[in-house]
Amino acid sequence: MKIKSFGNTERREELMNILWNSDTPLSAQEILEASPKKMANITYVHRALNELLDGGLIRESGTKRYNTQYARLFSCTYTREEYAAQYMRKIGIPAGAMGKVALALFNDKSNKDSKEELVNELEAIIADLKKKKGKGEKK
Numbered sequence: 001m002k003i004k005s006f007g008n009t010e011r012r013e014e015l016m017n018i019l020w021n022s023d024t025p026l027s028a029q030e031i032l033e034a035s036p037k038k039m040a041n042i043t044y045v046h047r048a049l050n051e052l053l054d055g056g057l058i059r060e061s062g063t064k065r066y067n068t069q070y071a072r073l074f075s076c077t078y079t080r081e082e083y084a085a086q087y088m089r090k091i092g093i094p095a096g097a098m099g100k101v102a103l104a105l106f107n108d109k110s111n112k113d114s115k116e117e118l119v120n121e122l123e124a125i126i127a128d129l130k131k132k133k134g135k136g137e138k139k
Helices: 010-021 028-034 042-054 080-090 095-107 115-138
Strands: 058-066 069-076
Touching: 010 028, 010 042, 010 058, 010 069, 028 042, 028 069, 042 058, 095 115
Parallel strands: none
Antiparallel strands: 058 069
8 A cells, every 4th residue: 555645735635534524435516515615616626636536545436427417436545544554654653653653642632532432442453453463373
C-alpha cells in the first residue's frame, strides 16, 4: 500500500472526510450537496476528485443514473486509519513508535473520548495481535 501524495488542501481533506463518513460511494453532485460551504461549485469538486484520483487516494466505484445521464461514483482507497498510518510513515514515524503515538493521543488535551474506552480498545487490539502471532507460530 503506497499513497502517492500527501499535503492535501482543505478542500481535498473535506472531500476525503465526506467519503469516509459515507456508507456508500458518492457522485460529485452528492459531495457538493454534502459540503456546499467548502465546495464552492461543482468545478471545485471535480478538480479535487481528479487530484485525489491521480494521487491514488480515491477510486471510481461504479456509476449512478441521473435522468438521462450517468455520474461516476467515488469511494476512498484507504480507511482513515490506513491513511494516517501511511502519513506517519512518510513523515518518519516508524511502526515501532506506535505505542508512543497512542500515548500522545491518550494525553492530548483536546481528546474528548473516554480514556477508559481508549484503554479498552488498545487492550482488545493487543489481545488480537497476540492471538494472530500465536496462530502464526504454530504453523
